[in-house]
Amino acid sequence: MEINGIEVELDLRYSEMNLSQGIMKALNQKGFPLATPVQAGAIPCFKDWKDVIAKAPTGSGKTFAFGIPMVEHTDPEGTDITGLILAPTRELALQIQEELRQLCAFLPGIRVSCLYGGQPIDRQINNLKKRPQIVVATPGRLMDHMKRRTVRLDKVATVVLDEADRMLDMGFIKDVTRILKQIPHRRNMGLFSATISREVMDISWLYQRDPVEIVVRPVQENRPPITQYRLKVDQGGKVDMLTAILEKAQLDRVIVFCNTKNTTDRLTGLLQMQGVSAQCIHGDLGQKVREKVLSSFRSGHLRVLVATDVAARGLDIDDVDAVVNYDIPEEGEYYVHRIGRTGRAKHQGAAYNLISSVTDDVRLDEIIRNNKYQVETLSL
Numbered sequence: 001m002e003i004n005g006i007e008v009e010l011d012l013r014y015s016e017m018n019l020s021q022g023i024m025k026a027l028n029q030k031g032f033p034l035a036t037p038v039q040a041g042a043i044p045c046f047k048d049w050k051d052v053i054a055k056a057p058t059g060s061g062k063t064f065a066f067g068i069p070m071v072e073h074t075d076p077e078g079t080d081i082t083g084l085i086l087a088p089t090r091e092l093a094l095q096i097q098e099e100l101r102q103l104c105a106f107l108p109g110i111r112v113s114c115l116y117g118g119q120p121i122d123r124q125i126n127n128l129k130k131r132p133q134i135v136v137a138t139p140g141r142l143m144d145h146m147k148r149r150t151v152r153l154d155k156v157a158t159v160v161l162d163e164a165d166r167m168l169d170m171g172f173i174k175d176v177t178r179i180l181k182q183i184p185h186r187r188n189m190g191l192f193s194a195t196i197s198r199e200v201m202d203i204s205w206l207y208q209r210d211p212v213e214i215v216v217r218p219v220q221e222n223r224p225p226i227t228q229y230r231l232k233v234d235q236g237g238k239v240d241m242l243t244a245i246l247e248k249a250q251l252d253r254v255i256v257f258c259n260t261k262n263t264t265d266r267l268t269g270l271l272q273m274q275g276v277s278a279q280c281i282h283g284d285l286g287q288k289v290r291e292k293v294l295s296s297f298r299s300g301h302l303r304v305l306v307a308t309d310v311a312a313r314g315l316d317i318d319d320v321d322a323v324v325n326y327d328i329p330e331e332g333e334y335y336v337h338r339i340g341r342t343g344r345a346k347h348q349g350a351a352y353n354l355i356s357s358v359t360d361d362v363r364l365d366e367i368i369r370n371n372k373y374q375v376e377t378l379s380l
Contacts, residue, residue: 001037002215010040017043020072022106029105036061038192041214043068046158046190051208053191053200056216057340062192063099066160071100073158074133076109080155083134084183086176088167090116090138090287091294096162097136110134115151117141118287125150139167139175146182156183160190161203168199180207195333226343228351229378230364235356239270242324244380245352246276246304251321253297256306257338259327267326268306278304309334317341322350328360332367352378 001008012035014027027033035043038056045052046069056062070083087093097114104110113132115124117140124141128150135142135151145151159180161167167176180203189208191200204211233241246254258264261282271278279293279302296302298317309329320342329335343349353375355361368375 001041001217002213003041004213008041010035010037012040017047019068020107023068023071023103025106026103030102032064036065037216038062038214039065039068041212041216042066042190042192045212045214046070046188047072049188051189051211052214053196053204053208053211054214054216055193055196056214057194057336060216062162063096064103066158066162066190066192067096067100067103070134070158070160071103071107071110074110076107076133078133079131081133081135081151081153082155082157083160084153084156084158084179085134085136085160085162086139086142086167086179087136087162088138088170088172090118091290092163093136093138094291100134100136112136115141115145116287121145121148139172139179142179143175146179153179153182154185157185157187158189159183159186160192162192164191164193164200164203165195165197166193168197168203173199173203176203177206194336226339226349226351228339228353228373228375230353230355230375231378231380232355238326238354238356239267239274241354241380242267242326243271243274243276245322245324248380249322249350251350252303253300253317253320254304254322254324255320255338255341256304256324256326257329258306258308259329261308263327264306264308271304271306276304277302278306280306282308309338320349322352324352324354326354328353328355328363328367330363332370335367336371 001010013033014024014035038054038060042052042054042065046066054065074082085096087096093114093116097112100112104112111130111132112134113127115135115137117138121144191204193200231241242256258267261284264280264282268278268280279296281290281293297305323339323342325338329338339351342351353364355364
């Protein structure tokens with residue numbers, strides 16, 4: 001890991017960070033004694049109210065890296081919003097809210113509210129009337145609340161942009177800058193992401209003051225334990241190959257990624273026709289449907305989750321046996337986020353890539369080269 005360009009080795013236990021008793025109880029309950037590198041670098045800086053820009057691989061614990069100090073700074077008796085976290089998608093926003101609530105399990109006075117599109121705004125207004133101190137929000141829905149004057153940000157002390165590159169790539173940069181201009185008295189700001197794009201650096205230059213730069217490189221020891229495979233298959237044989245993988249590898253919980261919503265719907269139907277317990281999520285489905293499918297997958301009642309890249313970020317499900325790239329993604333970054341859904345919490349994971357064209361081969365070779373991955377060729 002690098003901090004401000006200097007290579008450092010930080011091997012910190014949470015018990016060495018002078019954290020509150022409530023936070024320590026929550027961490028002990030989750031069985032997390034040792035901080036990840038990004039947490040070891042960011043938590044002390046954030047606790048000291050310093051600005052932080054952190055680049056770390058998917059699954060490296062970024063939520064706790066900013067969540068722990070934000071909760072530590074929160075007054076359980078307060079009635080103003082003092083912590084704000086912006087996320088690019090509703091799935092990630094809901095996941096952050098859940099992780100923060102777990103951190104606050106022994107701090108009952110701290111309230112966390114989530115604002116996102118697709119849920120009735122009246123319900124969110126009622127939650128805001130309960131005076132949460134921490135708000136997790138997607139930029140568009142937060143702007144809606146600001147226009148309605150149902151949320152006040154003038155007392156916000158800490159702002160975090162999680163998956164900042166993705167948020168800005170999705171066209172939220174104007175909303176983000178408008179929101180930041182409404183927070184005149186913030187004490188510190190965090191930018192957390194798997195990659196640092198030019199747009200992220202522009203936000204940093206405009207709104208951060210001498211930020212501590214933390215880089216956790218995706219070297220082998222920091223990567224999740226994922227074995228990656230390449231499988232050659234005819235275009236018409238992909239479904240049969242997928243079902244063969246499920247049976248021969250005895251996989252109980254799998255995420256299958258497709259590049260388009262149409263392919264996602266079609267593949268889900270074909271799997272169901274073959275007796276496979278499968279459902280899909282993509283951007284055209286209503287929020288209640290998506291949440292129901294994700295809940296079923298998390299609880300183990302669903303064997304296969306078929307998804308577009310809307311699900312590639314923010315899903316924190318520790319026991320996904322494998323990821324299957326039914327389609328090779330257009331961009332290498334999506335590949336990194338996709339396979340990061342397996343091999344979490346130090347569990348062994350697997351990623352299967354179905355190759356049905358020369359274009360697929362070229363894309364995967366480029367991803368392997370750029371990320372220094374090891375990918376085995378497999379025949380079934």
